[in-house]
Amino acid sequence: MLYREAGQFKASYREDQQIFPIRQDKIAIALILAFFYLVVPVIGDQYWLKAILVPVLIFSLAALGLNILTGYAGQLSLGTAAFMAAGAFGAFNFMLRMPDFPVFSEVKILFAFIFGGLMAALVGIVFGLPSLRIKGFYLAVATLAAQFFVVWALTKFSWFSNYSSSGVISAQDVVLFGVPIDTPESRYLFVLVIVTVLALLAKNMVRSATGRAWMAVRDMDVAAEVIGIRLLHTKLLAFAVSSFYCGVAGALYAFCYLGTVEPEGFNLDMSFRILFMIIIGGVGSVLGSFLGAAFIVLLPIFLNVFFHAVFAGAVPAGLGSNLELMIFGGLIIFFLIVEPHGLARLWQIGKEKLRLWPFPH
Amino acid sequence: MSNGRHIGDVILDLQNISLRFGGVKALTDISFNVREHEIRAIIGPNGAGKSSMLNVINGVYHPQEGTIVFHGRKRHDMNTHEAALQGIGRTFQNIALFKGMSVLDNLMTGRNLKIKSNFLQQAFYWGPTRREELEQRSKVEGIIDFLEIEHIRKTPVGRLPYGLQKRVELGRALAMEPTLLLLDEPMAGMNVEEKQDMCRFILDVNDQFGTTIVLIEHDMGVVMDISDRVVVLDYGKKIADGTPDEVRGNQEVIDAYLGVAH
Incomplete structure (x- = not known):
């Protein structure tokens, strides 16, 4: 009843091919955007904006990048954090070494992010080359090489970190059109705009x-080839675009979230976290990237708050935090059993139910 | 079974094709040709090398020996991309649809080669992208109408019954606007009505679009009914070639199918 598309007739292919052809979806997306752009900066306190929403958005972007590669093009990758590192260090070096010009310096930071993304894309293409010959788990192992190589290279060659000790870099200040972006609200909005734009482009x-070429390669590569889709070209494009997204996410991670990062921060653990995000959120879904990132980032915080509120003092602190981890793991398994296709599919099923609700049929 | 179609010159000529996988000889010294607008059947017992033959024609397999002449151009082997560009469409014995995508998207993918805009233009939905998408959509809708699958255009193909999946796969091949269509057992596993539908579509494709068709099929009734010429393979060798009537009477063909006392 609430989500009924009956009566919404499409008179042209153009209307039928819109991003959100159904009216309810249009309203929903407008409301969600209005909420995050207009309401959240007003009601959100410093802690929420700085420590929760910004990382959720950044990880959503990284998850979206991985989802393009794994969910849409079907190429399993464990190198996400490496691509993020390439982006972060690429943007850092661009800011550091690129001379300032009058107009250019106003938007230099945006070019730095794009440059970081492009560096990550380059790394992605190089480590995507084996994908022509190997698939699935074997490819995942090959992308592990990216993970270890990039972190090693960034630590070993201190040029990348401007000769700082142990490769730690302090990201430059974010200034756009002469306005410093340093308050939690402005940082949140800055990240939000970048993530929204990139999500729209991905969609x-x-x-x-x-x-379609990516999905064709994912679903049946021989048939895709016979249609005339060039496998290497398509797979490498997926690696490039995916790594670009991860690279921009890495740059945002350094410039708008932590401020100070080291190569070791972009470790395998982080790659796995982002992989879990897309598995929980929904493989092959733009929405799923956001849901998964929110789930993985927010749930531990929620559990922590919940435990402190309910069992404060009743259980030893060490036991409490272990319990949190166990419940976190348990919930992940629970969600995967309930819906192996992730939260995005759950949302889709919910919408289908809403077509009829509250009527039985 | 000539319905006034004009069968033209030879467009595909396979000469002395031999294909080996290690020590296994899949095809040995096979030559035959395909004329424009005709329906050419390849038959033979299981493992005779029929599917390998199709794979050679559209470049999935590369034969060790032989020449392929397609539209006057002589080459040692084909490659898939070139074959697609030259207008060779193909369906598979085991359905090879893109399971996660809708019927519409499967057919649209069949037209990917016609799309000229690059991924950046598509990311911004900019320049020719929207126009191209709409053009391809209306072409694809023509095929959807032709195959009578309007009601399932937005359904993910994984959810469709077998017979419809076969039909969608034909649609995806047709979306390429092929001049030569290779069908690998288009009627395998179908019931009588589905087979009749499929025959009708094949004949209509041949008749209305003038598409040349090479098909592999096990149902002899169908083969003898709809094809203009038949080539028979057995153990990777060609044992007969000719009109359905000629092939039917050939002693070697009868032996291959029924077995022969030694």
């Missing part, structure tokens, strides 16, 4: 020929 790519 456009996956609903046009590029996305």
Whole structure:
């Protein structure tokens, strides 16, 4: 009843091919955007904006990047954090070494992020080359090489970190059009704008020929080849675009979230976290990347708050934090059993139910 | 079974094709040709090398020996991308649809080669992207109408019954607007009505679009009914080639199918 598309007639293919062809979806997305753009900066306190929403958005972007590669193009990767590191260090070096010009310096930071993304894309293409020959778990192992190589290279060659000890870099201040972006609200909005724009671009790519080629390669590569899709080209494009997204996420992670990062921070653990995000959120879904990132980042915080409120003092602190981890793991398994296709599918099923609700049929 | 179609010149000529996988000889010294607008059947017992033959034609396999002449161009082997560009479409014995995608997207993927805009233009939905998408959509809708699958256009193909999946796969091949269509057992596992539908579509494709068709099929009734010429393979060798009537009477063919007392 609430989500009924009956009566919404499409008179042209153009209307039928919109991003959100159904009216309720349009309203929902407008409300969600309005909420995050207008309401959250007003009601959110410093802690929420700085320590929760910004990382959720950044990890959503990284998860979206991985989802393009793994969910849409079907190439399993464990190198996400490495691509993020390439982006962070790329942006850092761009800011450091690129001379300032009058107009250019106003938007230098944006170019730095794009440059970081491009560096990550380059790394992604190089480590994507084996994908022509190997698939699945074997490819995942090959991308592990990226993970170890990039972290090693960034630590070993101190040029990348401007000769700082142990490769730690302090990201430069974020200034756009002469306005410093340093308050939690402005940082949140800055990240939000970048993530929204990139999410829109990703959505456009996956609903046009590029996305169809990726999915074709994922679902049946021989048939894709016979249609005339070039496998190497398509897979490398997926690696490049995916790594670009991860690279921008890594740059945001350094510049807008932590401020100070070291290569070791972008370790395998982080790659796994992002992989879990897309598995929980929904493989092959733009929405799923956001849901998964929110789930993985927010749930431990929620559990922590919950435990402190309910069992404060009743259980020893060490036991409490272990219990949190166990419940976190248990919930992940629970969600995967309930819906192996992730939260995005759960949302889709919910929408289908809402078509009829409250009527039985 | 000539319905006034004009069968033209030879467009595909396979000469002395031999294909080996290690020590296994899949095809040995096979030559035959395909004329424009005709329906050419390849038959033979299981393991005779029929599917390998199709894979050679559209470049999935590369034969060790032989020449392929397609539209006058002589080459040692084909590659898949070139074959697709040259207008060779293909369906598979075991359905090879893109399971996670809708019927519409499967067919649209069949037209990916016609899309000229690059991924950046598509990311911004900019320049020719929207126009191209709409053009391809209306072409694809033509095929959806032709195959009578309007009601399932937005359904993920994984959810469709077998017979419809076969039909969608034909649709995806047709979306490429092929001049030569290779069908690998288009009627395998179908019931009588589904087979009749599929025959009708194949004949209509041949008749309305003038598409040349090479098909592999086990149902002899169908083969003898719809094909203009038949080539028979057995153990990777060609044992007969000719009109359905000629092939039917060939002693070697009868032996291959029924077995022969030694």
